[in-house]
Amino acid sequence: xxxxxxxxxxxxxxxxxxxxxxxxxxxxxxxxxxxxxxxxxxxxxxxxxxxxxxxxxxxxxxxxxxxxxxxxxxxxxxxxxx
Amino acid sequence: xxxxxxxxxxxxxxxxxxxxxxxxxxxxxxxxxxxxxxxxxxxxxxxxxxxxxxxxxxxxxxxxxxxxxxxxxxxxxxxxxxxxxxxxxxxxxxxxxxxxxxxxxxxxxxxxxxxxxxxxxxxxxxxxxxxxxxxxxxxxxxxxxxxxxxxxxxxxxxxxxxxxxxxxxxxxxxxxxxxxxxxxxxxxxxxxxxxxxxxxxxxxxxxxxxxxxxxxxxxxxxxxxxxxxxxxxxxxxxxxxxxxxxxxxxxxxxxxxx
Numbered sequence: 001x002x003x004x005x006x007x008x009x010x011x012x013x014x015x016x017x018x019x020x021x022x023x024x025x026x027x028x029x030x031x032x033x034x035x036x037x038x039x040x041x042x043x044x045x046x047x048x049x050x051x052x053x054x055x056x057x058x059x060x061x062x063x064x065x066x067x068x069x070x071x072x073x074x075x076x077x078x079x080x081x082x
Numbered sequence: 083x084x085x086x087x088x089x090x091x092x093x094x095x096x097x098x099x100x101x102x103x104x105x106x107x108x109x110x111x112x113x114x115x116x117x118x119x120x121x122x123x124x125x126x127x128x129x130x131x132x133x134x135x136x137x138x139x140x141x142x143x144x145x146x147x148x149x150x151x152x153x154x155x156x157x158x159x160x161x162x163x164x165x166x167x168x169x170x171x172x173x174x175x176x177x178x179x180x181x182x183x184x185x186x187x188x189x190x191x192x193x194x195x196x197x198x199x200x201x202x203x204x205x206x207x208x209x210x211x212x213x214x215x216x217x218x219x220x221x222x223x224x225x226x227x228x229x230x231x232x233x234x235x236x237x238x239x240x241x242x243x244x245x246x247x248x249x250x251x252x253x254x255x256x257x258x259x260x261x262x263x264x265x266x267x268x269x270x271x272x273x274x275x276x277x278x279x280x281x282x283x284x285x286x287x288x289x290x291x292x293x294x295x296x297x298x299x300x301x302x303x304x305x306x307x308x309x310x311x312x313x314x315x316x317x318x319x320x321x322x323x324x325x326x327x328x329x330x331x332x333x334x335x336x337x338x339x340x
Contacts, residue, residue, distance in 0.1 A: 037177050037188055044120075044145060053122055 003050070003076055004069045010045045011065075014038050024066030050076050083111030084310055089166055091115040091159065093146050093203065094173030096124035098271035099221060102298030103170050104128055105135070106306045112168065113138040115159060119145045119173065146173045147195035149202055156206035166210035168309050171200040171220040171243075176236035184235045196239035197246065204250050208259060215258030217309045220247050221301065222265045222320060224328055240265075244320045251318030262308045262316055267324035270295040291333065292325030300325075 001009075012019035015034045028034040034042070043054050052075040062068045085107055095104040096118040104114045105128070114132050116139055118125035129139035140162070144155035159166060175195040177188035200220055207218065224230070225237030226244050244263055251261040268274055268286045275283070287295050304323050307313055322328055 037191055041187075041191070053120075055123075056120065 003073050006049060007046055007069055007072060010049060011042050014041050014045065022065055024064065024069065026065050027063070028065060028068070046072055050079075052076065052079060085168075086111030088112040088168060089115070089163055090168035090170060090309075091117060091166055091203075091207070092170040092172055093117045093199070094119065095170075096121050096128055098273055099266070099269055099298045099301050100170070100172040101128045102302040103172060103221075103305050104132060106299070106302035107168065107170075107309065108132040108135045108137045108139070110306060111137060113140075115140045115142055117142050117144055117146070117155060117173065119143065145195075146199035146203065147175070147191065149198075152199060152202050153206070156203075156210075160210060164210075165214060166207050167214065167216050169203055169207040169216070169218045170305060171203055171218065173199065174221070174236075176233075176239070178232040178236075179234065180232055181234040189235055192235045193239050193242065196236065197242040200243055200246055204246075204254075204261075208254055208257065211257065211259055216260075218247075218250065218254075218259060218261040219305050219308050220244075220261075220263040221305075222247075222263045224265055224267045224322070224324060226265065226320075228328065247320065248318040255317060260308070260314060260317060262313070262318065263320040264301055264304050264308065265320050265322045265324075266296050266301050267322075267327045268295060269301060270297050286327075289330075289333075290325040290327050291330050294325065296323055296325055 008019040008022045011022060011028070015032055015038050017032050021032060026032065028039060043059055047054055050072060052072065054071065058071060062071065088111065090107050090112045092100050092104045092114060094100040095116045104116055108114050114137065116125050116129050116132070118141065122143065125141050129141045132139035142155050142158055144151040146152050173195060176192045179188060204218055220243050222240040222243050225233040226240035230237060247261055247263040254261055300323050304321055308316065308321070
């Protein structure tokens with residue numbers, strides 16, 4: 001499963017939505033109505049899943065779901081290089 | 083150096099109150115385990131500052147709201163050190179909502195990190211303190227006894243934490259373990275600045291009889307006292323550190339008459 005698919009599974013499970021409604025352009029807050037706790041839980045679950053850290057300052061820069069996925073993919077690639 | 087040779091775990095000690103407590107106890111000679119959850123950089127900085135005081139620091143990442151991660155942290159402590167002298171239950175989180183807006187997820191998240199974590203930490207820590215005595219101090223807040231805006235679920239979790247402190251104090255007394263709590267009013271930390279606007283900070287400052295807001299070091303000083311042998315006969319208590327705010331409830335209202 002791709003990183004994007006894995007993140008979709010995690011987010012959909014936390015916010016209780018069908019993962020098909022998660023698009024790269026969509027906003028977690030506006031489009032799938034995730035609240036601040038959902039977002040923290042999603043960040044934590046993704047951190048645990050991929051064994052990476054996502055600082056709050058970076059998370060606050062995500063404009064949409066795609067930014068979130070791109071960031072995680074970058075971090076995972078960096079980790080694999082090391 | 084009253085705590086020389088002791089080993090202390092401070093949960094949530096990367097920043098704010100936890101960091102101040104970690105540094106205070108380190109300045110008294112204790113080696114410190116710095117637990118953090120989300121900000122490694124801050125935790126590493128705390129550890130570096132602890133080591134600069136001439137004691138050892140160990141950084142362990144764990145979400146104390148997750149029993150499996152909490153167990154992993156204690157497994158590491160048990161394997162690496164084999165004992166623990168002081169447990170400071172400081173890590174906290176919460177969701178700012180009115181009572182009617184608190185859903186099960188917000189309730190569980192807050193209760194698990196703020197109250198259940200102390201239960202699980204105390205159970206593991208008590209075993210590591212076996213035969214050597216120890217101290218446990220929890221950090222709570224005035225929201226356990228007083229109603230603060232949108233603080234419902236956090237206040238309730240802190241009330242549970244204080245009740246747990248009393249029960250643990252009695253159950254662990256025969257093992258020579260002292261258990262107490264420190265309740266602070268609004269403490270001037272980065273986290274608080276993030277959550278409340280400057281106008282409200284000013285109101286809190288003005289409503290505090292001691293003339294300024296509580297700072298992390300005020301809390302750390304009382305925690306250090308509770309960890310000292312001088313506090314041996316204090317058990318199951320919640321010591322309030324609020325500059326007099328809670329005993330001067332109506333003073334602000336009657337100010338113009340004085």
